[in-house]
Structure formats: structure tokens, C-alpha cells
Amino acid sequence: MKIGITGTGSYLPEIVTKNDDFLNHRFLGRDGSEFEHPNATIIEKFQAITGIAERRYAKPELKTSDLGFLAAEKAIEDAGIDKEELDYIIFAHNFGDVTHGKIQGDTLPSLATRVKHLLKIKNTSCVAYDMLFGCPGWIEGVIQAKAFIRSGMAKKCLVIGGETLSRVIDPHDRDSMIYSDGAGACILEGDSSSGEILTHASQTHANGEAYYLYFDRTYDQEGCEDTRYIKMDGRKIYEFACTHVPQAMADCLNKSDVSIDEVKKIFIHQANEKMDQAIIKRFYRLYGKETPTEVMPMIIQEMGNNSVATVPILFDRIRKGKVENHGVEKGDLVIFASVGAGMNINAIVYRY
Template sequence: MNIKITGVGSYIPQIVEKNTDFHQHEFLNIDGSTIEHPNEVIVEKFKDITGIVERRYAKDHLTSSDLGFFAAEKAIEDANIDREELDYIIVAHNFGDVKANAIQSDILPCLASRVKHSLRIKNPKCVAYDILFGCPGWIEGVIQAQAFIKAGMAKKCLVIGSETLSRVVDKHDRDSMIYSDGAGATIIEATNDEGGILSHETASFTYDEAYYLFFGSSNKQDLCRDTRYIKMHGRKIYEFALNNVPQAMKTCLDKSGVNIKDVKKVLIHQANEKMDEAIIKRFYRLYKTPVPEGIMPMSIHKLGNSSVATVPTLYDLIVKNKLDNHQINKGDVIIFASVGAGMHINAIVYKY
């Protein structure tokens, strides 16, 4: 028995927010003071570091569970399964359903229950629950689905990563330009086909690192101090990722028994182009092997950082031949990897 991704789908929101749209923002330092550089310089420097040119935002009437439902419909259709046969629906997110222009998160009921409701699944034995695991949430959901299947508790699972980060950003913080909205979904099944999940690795670093990403007040001091927004210690996250993600990927690959030279693609969480490039360089340096050309596909330039949605969306774009100059063929070995709030790291070695 092998455990494979038999269907994949994604939802990419329609509203395009370009870098030039931030030229009129009032960006402030953490203490509320004015940043000395003009916005055009701030935005250009941002693009040089992150690689982001534009990002996608959900329309006001849509929430994260809506986006997850749209992606799930596509994944179910792609897998050609009866949705009533699903044993688990696992939804990874960070902030629940945040309505446009609202300040509260809504997770009652959980997003997985909302998605199951929207899918009109009648089977009560289809268990729906959420996981809060930062940006690596979708990968962790796949790892959990695999565990259920291995334990004989499930045959088919739906794993979704969905987020509307545009609803929780501080528009006076330069980091707000990083974040975006989106959803990706996959069907995980036990099959007799070759390939599937070969190994996985997960770690949580919390002793010093737990609050590298956190909820904090706006940089604009006269706004309500009790309204919180997503904040991060960018330099600390960058250094943490470089010091820990490559080793986690290596541990995962070594457990799989696959030679580094047989890896065809590495799908890393689309957080920051410079950071991802540094991670991949360090990973290959651990094997004293040069980085192969085209090994790391990127979607961040057009889609931004949609947290839990980035990896499944990237995977969907590649297998549906919607990402230029990248493809995955039957038998190819790929690595999924992510790092995010918590601080959590995980990876999967997967044979397509």
C-alpha cells in the first residue's frame, strides 16, 4: 500500500494588488516615526528582497473557508472520487474566517466543518477538524492524513490550506506587502500505485523562537492598541530558517533513501525569494552538490505569501502545467518543505 496525492486543486483570488498600489501607503517604523525613504524606494527594496511584484486578495464577500471550499471542489473533481467516501477533512489555517473590515476571527464552527457543510457531505463519519501550525500547516495536515491511513483509520482524506492574510495586516507596516490570500487542497489516498509519500520530518522550536511571528499593535500609534495584526521579527526568522530548514530537509531525504541527485523539484513555502534561495543553497551544500538549474519553482512573484496555501497551490500549478518551464513527471521525486509561526518546520519526500 502506498499513500499518494490523487487529486489537487487551488483557488487563486481575482483581486491583483501590485507593488505600485503601495506607493500611497503611510509606512511607519515600529515606534510610529516616519520612515525617511520615499515609498517608491521602500517598495523597490522590498521587491529586491522578497521577489514579490504583485499579490492576490480575496473579494470582500469571501472568507478563508470559502476559498478552501473552492479549492476542495477542484481537488475532489481531479481525484474523481465520491466526496461521501472521505474519512477526514483537515483544514490548515492561522486566523480562521476574518470578514473584510472586521477585527475578529471567526472559528465557530471550525473551518473544516464549514467546508464539509459547503461540500454538502452527509456522512457523519467524515471527521472535520482544523490545525493551527503556521505556514507549514498543509504539509503537517498531509502527514496526519498519512498517519490515519497507515493506522487503518482512513482510506481517503481531504487536506486543505487556506488563508486570507490581507485581513490581518497592518497597512502601516512594510511587511504588509508580503502577505496574500489563497487556498490549495489535496486528496490523500491509499493506493496500489507506485510512489507516494516516502518519508517525512517535523520539528517545533519554541524555547527561544515561539514568538518570532506574533500578533501586535499597529505601527500607527493613534490607532486602537487592542486591535492586533500579524507581526514578525524578520531577521530572526531568516536566520532561523537558514540554520534549521536545510538540515530538516536533509534528515527527511536521508530517511527516504533517495539520492540527492534523484530529486527533481523542491517545493518550498513561498515566504521570501532571497530566503528560499539561501535555504536551497545550504541544503545542497550539505551534500556537497551544486544546486541544479530549475530545482526550485517559485510562485511568490505573482501570488505573494499566502501562508498554508503556498505549497499546495504551487504543486497544483506545476502538475496542471500552469507554471512556465516547470513540470513533474511520473516517477519524479520531489520535496515539500515549509517553515513558519510556532516556530515549526516540516518536510515530505514524495514520489510522483
């Protein structure tokens, strides 16, 4: 039985925050010390490394579940299915619903349940639950949905990835410029004529790597000691990703018995432009090849890193012709890949 993606949808928030908007921020070191370089220099170096020029923030009245609902509506419409036929709704996120101006994440009820409520689905056999797997959460949700369908427990699944990272960032941390908000979704069905998952692979590295991404207090020594923000060890994450992700992708591809020469696109987590370029370059070197041009579409420049939402947003926009010089055609072989908190890695080899 072929199991494939029959519809996609995404939602990019309307508030655009450009790099220049950070010129008046008070960035501090981990010990609370001031930087010797002005913000203009910090921002210039930041953009050179990450590729990010702007990012999207959600309007105050919208929460992560709202973004997921908006993306889900589009995916359901795109697939042309009756929402009452959904067997599972899987919502991948990391922080739940964080209300604008509040400091707590809310996961009671689950975000998947909230989306089901917003969709007004009456079918009680449609099971809704959340996935916590770091940035690779949406891909892992697709892998789980495939398992449900393969086992006969489901026919149609909705998988969502969404986040409002703008509400869990420390304004005094330079890394705050990386993060953004957004949501992407897909419908997965059995006996699909729209595509097929060929192979998948997942890993968790937690022997020393578990806390490369973590929660901690602000860098402002006079700030609230009890409020926690997303923090990361950027150098360790970069080295980890460049070391482990290429081999994980290769392991997944090798299981498919398909040649690397067939790969048309790699939809990789939009985390850091230079890091992603290094990962793909090392991936092709494992096969003794140079990286083909246009194999790795990037939209991080205008989207920023919205964690679990990056891959489904990227895939949706390319499917619908919204990314210049990139597209997919029926029969193309593509790879989905991600890395993030855990430290988790996963990949899917997909025949479009």
C-alpha cells in the same frame, strides 16, 4: 501500502494588488516614526529581497473557508472520487474566517466543518477538524492524513491549506506587502498508483524562537490599541530558516535512502525569494553539491505569501502545467518543505 496524492486543486483570488498600489501608504517604524526614504525606494528594496511584484486579495464576500471550499471542489474532481467517501477533512489555517471589515477571527464552527457543509457531504463518519501549525500547516495535515490511512482509520482524506492574510495586516507595516490570500487542497488515498509519501519530518523550535511571528498593535501610535495584526521579526526568521530548514530537509531525505541526485523538484513555502534560494543552496551544500537549475519553482512573484496555502497552490499549478518551464512526471522524486510560526519546520519526500 502506498499512500499518495490522487488529486489537487487551488484557488487564487481575483483581486490583483501590485506593488505600485502601496505608493501612497503611510509606512511607519515600530516606534511610529516616519521613514526617511520615500515609498518608491522602500518598495524597490522590498521587491529585490522578496521577489514579490503583486499579490492576490479575496473579494469582500469570500472568507477563508470559502476559498478552501473552492480549492477542495477542484481537488475532489481531479481525484475522481465520491465526496461521500472522504473519511477526514483537515483544514490548515492560522486566523480562521475573518470577515471583510471585521477585526475578529471566527473558528466556531471549525473551517473544516464549514467546508464539509459547503460540499454538502451527508456522511457523518467524515470527520472535519482544523490544523494550526503556522505556514507548514498543510504539509503537517498531509502527514496526519497519512498516519490515519496507514493505521487503517481512513482510506481517503481531504487536506486544505487556506488563508486571507490581507485582513490581518497592519497597513502601516512594510511587511504588510508580503502577505496575500489563497487556498490549495489535495486528496490523499491509500493503495495509490499516483504517488507515494516515502518519509516525513517535523520540528517545533520554541526555546526562544516561539514569538518570531506574533500578534501586536498597529505601528500608528494613534491607532486602536486593542486591534491586533500579524507581526514578524524578519531578520530572526531569515536567520532561523537558513540555519535550520536545510538540515531538517536533509534529515528527511536521508531517512528515505534516496540520493539527492534523484530530487527533481523542491516545493518550498513561498515566503521570500532570497530566503528560499539561500535555504536550497545550503541544503545542497550539505551534500557537497551545487544547486541544480530549475529545481525550485517560485510563483511568489505574482502570488505573494499566502502562508499555509503556498505549497499546495504551487504543487497544483505545476501538476497542471500552469508554471512556465516547470513540470513533474510519474516517478519523479520531489520534496515538500515549509517553515513558519511556532517556529515550525516540516518536510516530505514524495515519489510522484
